[in-house]
Amino acid sequence: MRIGIIGATGWLGSALGAGLLSRGIVQPGDLALLNRSGPRPDYHGHADVVWARDVADLVAQSDVIVVSVRPEDWPELALRAEGRLILSLMAGVNARELARCGGRIVRVMPNAAAEIGASYSPFWSAEGVTDTDRDTVRHLLSAIGTTDELSSEAEIDLMTALPGSGAAYPALMAVAMAGFMRAQGVADAIAWRAAEAAVVGGARLLERRITEAPALVAAYRDYRGTTAAGLEAAEAAGFSRAVVAALEAATEKARRMAEGPA
Numbered sequence: 001m002r003i004g005i006i007g008a009t010g011w012l013g014s015a016l017g018a019g020l021l022s023r024g025i026v027q028p029g030d031l032a033l034l035n036r037s038g039p040r041p042d043y044h045g046h047a048d049v050v051w052a053r054d055v056a057d058l059v060a061q062s063d064v065i066v067v068s069v070r071p072e073d074w075p076e077l078a079l080r081a082e083g084r085l086i087l088s089l090m091a092g093v094n095a096r097e098l099a100r101c102g103g104r105i106v107r108v109m110p111n112a113a114a115e116i117g118a119s120y121s122p123f124w125s126a127e128g129v130t131d132t133d134r135d136t137v138r139h140l141l142s143a144i145g146t147t148d149e150l151s152s153e154a155e156i157d158l159m160t161a162l163p164g165s166g167a168a169y170p171a172l173m174a175v176a177m178a179g180f181m182r183a184q185g186v187a188d189a190i191a192w193r194a195a196e197a198a199v200v201g202g203a204r205l206l207e208r209r210i211t212e213a214p215a216l217v218a219a220y221r222d223y224r225g226t227t228a229a230g231l232e233a234a235e236a237a238g239f240s241r242a243v244v245a246a247l248e249a250a251t252e253k254a255r256r257m258a259e260g261p262a
C-alpha cells in the first residue's frame with residue numbers, strides 16, 4: 001500500500017514518516033512525501049522515498065493520504081482525492097470540510113510523543129469508511145504508538161485538548177517547579193534534575209497504572225506528611241481548577257476552529 005504524507009517534514013508528519021519507515025510498515029519507495037520547502041536528500045536515513053511535485057502528484061502516487069499541515073494551511077492545499085482514504089491529523093478541521101476533497105475521512109488526534117513511538121492517537125471515522133480502512137488506520141498508527149476508535153467526532157475536539165497537548169502541561173509544571181528551586185538559591189542543573197525527578201520519575205511510576213492515580217493521591221494525603229501539606233496548598237490555590245480551565249479553553253478553541261470563521 002502506498003502512503004502519502006502532506007506535511008512530511010513537520011513535527012508530526014516527520015515523526016509518522018520516521019515511525020512508518022523504521023518499523024517497516026511502509027517501504028521507502030511506497031512513501032510519497034510533500035512539504036512546502038521542497039525535497040530533502042535524506043529522509044530519516046532514506047534517500048529512496050518519493051518526493052511529490054505537488055498535491056496532485058502526491059494523490060496520484062498514494063492509496064492513503066495523511067494530511068499533516070497546520071489547520072490554516074488546509075484551504076490552500078485544495079486537495080482532490082476521490083476514492084482515497086484520508087487521515088487528517090489536523091486540529092479543528094471538521095469532517096464536513098475535509099469531505100470536500102472527495103476521500104473517505106478519518107480524523108486522528110496524535111501527540112508529540114509520536115517522536116518516541118509513544119503517542120496515544122485516538123481516531124474517528126466518518127461515513128463511508130470501511131472495516132478494511134479501520135484496520136489500515138490501526139496499522140499505520142501503530143508506527144507512532146497506540147490508538148482507540150472514538151464514537152463521535154465531538155470527542156476529537158476533546159482529544160485535541162488532551163492527549164493532543166502532549167508534553168505541554170508536564171513541561172509547564174517542570175518550569176514552575178524548577179523556577180521555585182532556583183528562586184530558593186538551588187543551582188540551575190540541580191533545580192532541573194529535581195523537577196525531572198518529579199515530572200518524569202513520577203510519570204514513570206504511573207505508567208500503565210494511571211487509573212491508580214486517585215489511590216496514589218489518597219496515599220500521599222493519608223501519610224499526613226510534607227507532600228500532604230503541598231497537595232492541600234495546591235488544591236487551595238486552584239490546581240485542579242487550573243487543569244480543567246486549560247482543557248476547557250483548548251477544547252473550546254478546537255470547537256471554534258471547526259465551526260469556521262463567524
Ligand SMILES: NC(=O)C1=CN([C@@H]2O[C@H](COP(=O)(O)OP(=O)(O)OC[C@H]3O[C@@H](n4cnc5c(N)ncnc54)[C@H](OP(=O)(O)O)[C@@H]3O)[C@@H](O)[C@H]2O)C=CC1
Binds near residue numbers: 006009011013164165
Ligand atoms: N504538533 C503537535 O503536537 C500536534 C499537531 N497536531 C496537528 O498536526 C498538524 C501538523 O502539525 P505540526 O506537525 O505541528 O505542524 P508543522 O508546522 O511542524 O508542520 C507542518 C508541515 O506542513 C507543511 N506544509 C505547510 N503548508 C503546506 C502546503 N501548502 N503544501 C505542502 N506542505 C505544506 C510544512 O512544510 P515545510 O516544513 O516545508 O514548511 C510542514 O512539513 C496540525 O494540523 C496540528 O493541528 C495534532 C496534534 C498534536
Ligand SMILES: O=C(O)[C@@H]1CCC=N1
Binds near residue numbers: 091160164165
Ligand atoms: O497546539 C496545537 O494546536 C496542536 C494541535 C493539537 C495539539 N497541539
